[in-house]
Amino acid sequence: MPPDIALKAMNAAHRTLLKLSCGRLGWQVASMTVLELVTTGRRSGVPRAVMLTSPLTDGDALVIVASRGGDDRHPAWFLNLRDRPEVQVSVRGGSHQPMVARIASAEEHARLWPQVVKVYRSYAAYQKRTTREIPLVLLSPA
Template identity: 55%
Template sequence: MPSDFTLKAANAVHRALLRISFGRWGTEFYGMPALELTTIGRKTGQPRSVMLTAPIVDGDDYIIVASRGGDPTHPAWYHNLRGTPTVEVSFRNGPRRAMTAHILSAEQRAPLWSRITADYPVYGDYQKRTTREIPLVRLTPVTEGA
């Protein structure tokens, strides 16, 4: 399981790659589109950003996986969006968009988890490393007037 230092270093390298290549590199990771998720810190109230992959893109919605590499604890960003589900997303280094995070129920998760692990078996490996059920989160655009 990755340490906090390793995760933060990987995120910093990913952001630097996007920045120095002017968005030409780093918009995909392991064959999945990459996005930057900005949540509001549950303890600090400050914006917190993390680079993630979206193994499923469903129109304007993105499915993200709170795997943390199979760690026994949920990632900090997952706890943050549970407290404040309104987030900002930059998909493939595009413009930031306001979105709402919806943690999927077991029934909603099951068919998507099957798709994800079939296409990206590493997520199944992560699930084997932990006793917690790895959550899936659907990010949906905030609609005008909502």
């Protein structure tokens, strides 16, 4: 699975693309909306920003996938929002909005996972790589 340094480099490259294109490129990836999620570090208390994709919405909630490329570990942003669910979200470069993160229940996961995989098939491959169930997170307006 990708080491932390590779994930950070991919995130930096994505931000560079957005900056160099003056925001014209990089807000859509594989038909998924790109957003910036700002969590609060669970140990440091420092704001942490990461670029993520949202394959779908569920009512007024954005759905994000804590896949980490099929790694056996959860992504750091997921651990942060699990402990501190108050987050900030910017969609397509808009202003940051306060939101509350909630891990999908088993029933919600069962309902949403097939829709997520339909949008981006690689998520199914990521799930096959790991023994952990890849969590889905719902981001709702605060």
